[in-house]
Amino acid sequence: MGSVTRQRAVWLAERIFPHEPALRAWLSRRPPVGLELDDIVQETYAILAGLEAVDHIRTPRTYMFEVAKSVILQNLRRSQVVTFEALAEFDSLQTPSDEPSPETAAANRQELGRVAALVATLPPRPREVFILRKIHGLSQKEIAARLNLAESTVEKHVGKALAVLTAKIGRGGIRRLESSSHREPTDQDPSERRPGERRRY
Amino acid sequence: MSPPTKIHLNADRESAADIEAAAFAWAARADRGPLSAEDQGALDAWMAADSRRAGAYARALAADAYLDRARALGPGYQPARHAASPVWTRRRLLAGAGGGVAASLVAALGVTTLWARDRIATPKGDVRRVSLPEGSAVTLNTDTVVRPAFAKAERRIDLVRGEALFDVAHNPARPFRVFADDVRIEAIGTSFTVRRHENGDVEVVVRQGLVDVRRVGSAEGVRLAAATTSRVSGRAPIRPQVLSPEAVDKSLAWREGRLDLTGLTLAEAAAEFARYSDYQIAFATADVGRLEVSGVYSVNDPEGFAKAAALSLGLEARALPAGVTLATRTTS
Incomplete structure (x- = not known):
């Protein structure tokens, strides 16, 4: 598999990544045997990154859910440890519909505020480096010169900041307002939520 | 329901967490600039061994691109002002008038009720993307x-x-039309920018798909395909002009808070910066404004640009109260 083009990365950033917490929440209620949730998420991104074109995808959120489902099904078939019934049951699972609502629009406008709050939670050095890199637009090289650090150290801080922020946004460490507007699949009983999962409003 | 059961079909399988950590390290390396041939080879080999790795790397790049929006926080961003709990609730946002942190965020974001006011705006220096209820999205550049x-x-x-x-989310039954003064741009499932220039010109750049451009009331439209542009000026006929992929990217650099000045004169560059802030870049003589510049700059850093330009063109930079005057150096 080749590298991801900048254009595809931006598409994934805008159309897919914001829905990752919803996908994880959905998957975690139906834990597939033999696969970890993170595996499914990674395989899903691999498929989305490898698509020839994405212009035809009108509802990226639904598309991501369907891709994740196909990853699980393919794995279940291969694993041969599940019964046909289990497979059929999974196959009939409905993926949530994709209708952005006015609340979603409101959530998007609050994204910047969430980013502002999350950046503040970074450890001091990665935070300083992140601010210089992303907000002030300095290159890693310029940051190294300004902070009198080795370039490899700056690179490590960039990686650290990216890892922490991705975990918080992608894993839904904060509940996105976005989740409030989803028509959730009807096959779920609210009592099945994972312990600690915040009640949706 | 119990938490996800973890059954490894293959005990030697690399954990998703390890893959993820390596993917972030690669993304941080790629963030330094184009990878060396050696690094690229190593990355390709690493990804080729497991599709989850390619996915984790794509995810890391996506998250990195997502975080580019932090640019819109502006150089005045102070983490201390946002250090409160990052847990968001709607109630908290609505209670903004009472809480200092929430209030400052509301101010920073210009949160307004979109559909009630029927108006979306950005102040000078801001860039904002807004999703529309039917699936389309609009990204506003500065002062829009x-x-x-x-x-x-x-x-x-x-x-x-x-x-x-x-x-634009494709929906032939419900055409998507942008009106800029007397110019009408109709999308046919697509992505495009429209800019109203100070002098009244309307410039359209099509990134993907197809759009129809015409003057309001005119029966005749001109079709613009992907990677074409047209600048509609006065009553002159509307003419499409083909753009290179680089030129299309360049025209959208503002989304990431960048300004690509390649091929512009100093005066044109100063006019671009003036769209984003009130920092003034003036010229002692008109000759100076005609000098050519190049390079990519942050829209928030007109001062840095002025200094770099002065340095590279051998000019003298004289400070103004809120800006700078560039002049040819007087030989002593």
Whole structure:
């Protein structure tokens, strides 16, 4: 598999990544045997990154859910440890519909505020480096010169900041307002939520 | 229901967490600049061994691109002002008037009720992406006002001022039309920018798909395909002009807070910066303004640009109260 083009990365950033917490929440209620949730998420991104074109995808959120489902099904078939019934049951699972609502629009406008709050939670050095890199637009090289650090150290801080922020946004460490507007699949009983999962409003 | 059961079909399988950590390290390396041939080879080999790795790397790049929006926080961003709990609730946002942190965020974001006011705007220096209820999205550049008016038969957006990128959800039954003064741009499932220039010109750049550009009331439209542009000026005929992929990217650099000045004169560059802030870049003589510049700069850093330009062109920079005057160096 080749590298991801900048254009595809931006598409994934805008159309897919914001829905990752919803996908994880959905998957975690139906834990597939033999696969970890993170595996499914990674395989899903691999498929989305490898698509020839994405212009035809009108509802990226639904598309991501369907891709994740196909990853699980393919794995279940291969694993041969599940019964046909289990497979059929999974196959009939409905993926949530994709209708952005006015609340979603409101959530998007609050994204910047969430980013502002999350950046503040970074450890001091990665935070300083992140601010210089992303907000002030300095290159890693310029940051190294300004902070009198080795370039490899700056690179490590960039990686650290990216890892922490991705975990918080992608894993839904904060509940996105976005989740409030989803028509959730009807096959779920609210009592099945994972312990600690915040009640949706 | 119990938490996900972890059954490894293959005990030697690399854990998703390890893959993820390596993917972030690679993304941080790629963030330094184009990878060396050696690094690229190593990355390709690493990804080829497991599809989850390619996925984790794509995810890391996506998250990195997502975080580019932090640019819009502006150089005045102070983490201390946002250090409160990052847990968001709607109630908290609505209680903004009471809480200091929430209030400052509300101010920073310009949170307004979109559909009640029917107007989306950005202040000078800001860039904002807004999703529209039917699946399209509009990204506003600095100092821009749009007014959406969505009806059953038509999705209409008036570009009142400034520049915006439209990512249109395809729906032939409900055309998406942008009006800029007397120019009408109709999308046919697409992504394009429209900019209203100070002198009244309307510039359209099509990134993907197809758009129809015509003057309001005119029966005749001109079709613009992907990677073409047209600058509609006065009553002159509308003419498409083909753009290179680089030129299309360049025209959208503002989304990431960048300004690509390649091929512009100093005066044109100063006019671009003036769109984003009130920092003034003036010239002692008109000759100076005609010098050519190049390079990519942060829209928030006109001062840095002025200094770099002075340095590279051998000019003298004289400070103004809120700006700088560039002059040819007087030989002593």
